[in-house]
Amino acid sequence: MRDQVLAELMEEGIFLSPEALDFVLAQKEPVPFVRKAVEAMPQMPLVVTMDDLRDLACSSPLSACPPSPAIAPFKRGEVKVLKDITGNSTCEGNIIDFARYFNDRFQTIKRILGRRRELAGSMPIAKAMTLEREVRCIGLVNEVRTTKNGHTMIEIEDEEGKGLVFVNKDSDLTGAHVIQDEVVGIVGKVAKKGGMIVATDIVRPDVPITGGMAPSDSSAKIAFLSDVHVGSSTFLSKKWDKMARWARTDAVREGLRYVLIPGDCVDGIGIFPDQEEELDIEDIFEQYRALAERLKDIPDGVQLIVQPGNHDAVRLAEPQPSFPEEIARLFDSSVMFVGNPCCLEIEGRVILSYHGKSMDDLVNAIQGLSYNHPLEAMREMLRRRHLAPIYGGKTQLAPEKKDHLVIDQVPDIFVTGHVHGAGVAEYRGIKLINASTWQDQTSFQRMHNFVPDPAKVPVVDLGTGKCVVKDFN
Ligand SMILES: [Fe+2]
Ligand SMILES: [Fe+2]
Incomplete structure (x- = not known):
């Protein structure tokens, strides 16, 4: 029966996931059931999954919506996209675009800084320079340099003008690590007859202090699997299989409903010199096909969300849109593709997902940061309310009308x-x-003495906010 149904459907170009097949076989007339179901679908998926069928079965008289035999069925959760460049890109990359882009960054962060008590009464930089008293202003950092005596000079700019800010080398403010292209608030006294502001405080937009996630009635869990790098000869296949076994069994029983992949889904091609020597799969489409196969290990009812990173086949400049159609169609319809970065709302929780390429620039620019402490780099992004502040470094930025970062x-x-x-x-x-x-x-990592921390899966309970890290080593 099973083989006959499969053969009949395959002849019509219809492929079913294993769970969907079990469900179909439980119907009175399996083949007509699938035909009708496919007709009712807005788009024919490459592989028909349990979710495609469940949605239809439960809303039509086609069937009585029976439970799947392995695990009681659950509906894939809803993911609301709050912010994503996909389909909204506006840039052509000319000089006017860049001016507009930085102006949007300045205006947006200025609005956040304007709410800070320390910056009440802030004024344009040009005006501040003419006053001989304490002044407050907000500016985008053009340049940071160290004088021959070890002091720091910061050039800031707003819509109307520029000004120099002096930070004494003996001041506590040297620990503020101001970086190029961030937006800061400056409190200080004008010196040298309007030549510069001697800073007494540097104010960052930062995020407000909250008590964390208040418990909600959600019982769903979300797991994060980053940097899968399918196609690489060092892809950890056995550890992935171990994780997949967990995802199919305990995880689902414990409430796993979402899996998010924050980029570098495949290893890509031509990403660094001689990469082909470290590739098991040298064709980019084959890499994505292999990833699609791997993702079938995650049960149907779990909503997969896939984001690109710097190894993926989308534009390198950030924000990166989601995968093009020729790649997306290699995957089951259960996979949701988003851009990088992306802000999502899942079960009432706001999730900001960013691949993290800008860490390459932040570890160079901010003393004390290193690849071994990515969480510290993430704090620096939040303090500056920007995911990739530095322009002209290793992170390419696309001059969109709005600064999506x-x-x-x-x-x-x-x-x-x-x-x-992993942390x-x-x-x-x-x-x-x-x-x-x-x-x-x-x-490359060996050359730079970097030891990765692979095969770990942080899982967050969206109800309680608690996080555990599963280790598949
Ligand atoms: Fe990676
Ligand atoms: Fe990466």
């Missing part, structure tokens, strides 16, 4: 990948997650 909405969960570390922390009530990797140490 500004953290305008404060998330409950902030997740990154990219550095192949969970909290900053001002926001859960910080760096979501590990499924790639063993590469030659």
Whole structure:
């Protein structure tokens, strides 16, 4: 019966996931049931999954919506996209675009800074420079340099003008680590007859302090699997299989309903010199096909959310849109594709997911940061309310009309990948997650003495806000 149904459907170009097939076989007339179901679908999926059928079965007289034999059925949860560049890109990349882009960054973060008590009565930089008293102003940092005596000079700019800010090397403010292209508030006294402001305080937009996620009635869990790097010869296949067994059994029983992949889904091609020597799969489409196969290990009812990273086949400049149709169609319809970064609302929780490429620039620019402490780099992003402040470094930025990398909405969960570390922390009530990797140490990492922390899965209970890290080593 099973083989006959499969053969008949395959002839018509209809493929079913194993769970969907079980469900279909439980129907009185399996083949006509699938035909009708497919006709009713807005788009024919590459593989018909349990969710495609469940939605239809429960809303039509086609069947009595029987439970799936392995695990009691549950409906895939709803994911609301709050912010995503996908389909909204406006940039052409000319000079006017860049001016508009930085102006949007400045205006958005200025509005956040304007609410800070320390900056009440702030004024344009040009006006502040003419006054001989304490002044407050807000500016985008053009340049930071150290004088020959070890002091710091910061050039800031707003809509109307520029000004220099002096930070004495003996002042506590040297620890503020001001970086190029961030937006800061300055409190200080004008010196040298309007030549510069001697800073007494540097104010960051930062995120408000909250008590963290208040318990809700959700019983769903979300797992984060970053930097899968399918196609790489160091992809950790056995550890992935171990994780997949967990995802199919205990995890689902315990309430796993969402899995988010924050980028570097495949290893890509031509990402670094001689990469082909470290690839098991040298064709980019084959890499995604292999990933699609791997993702079938995650049960149908779990909503998969997939985001690109710097190894993926989308534009490198951030914000990155989600995968093009020719890649998306290689996956089951249960996979949801989003851009990078992306702000989502799941079960009432706001999740900011960003691959994390900007950490390459932040670890260079901010003293004390390192690849071994990605959570600290994430704190620096939140303090500046920006995911990738530095322009002209290793992170390419696309001059969109709006700066999509500004953290305008404060998330409950902030997740990154990219550095192949694994960690969970909290900053001002926001859960910080760096979501590990499924790639063993590469030659590049060996050269830089970096030891990854692979095969770990942070799982957050969206009801209680508690997070555990599952270890598949
Ligand atoms: Fe990666
Ligand atoms: Fe990456």
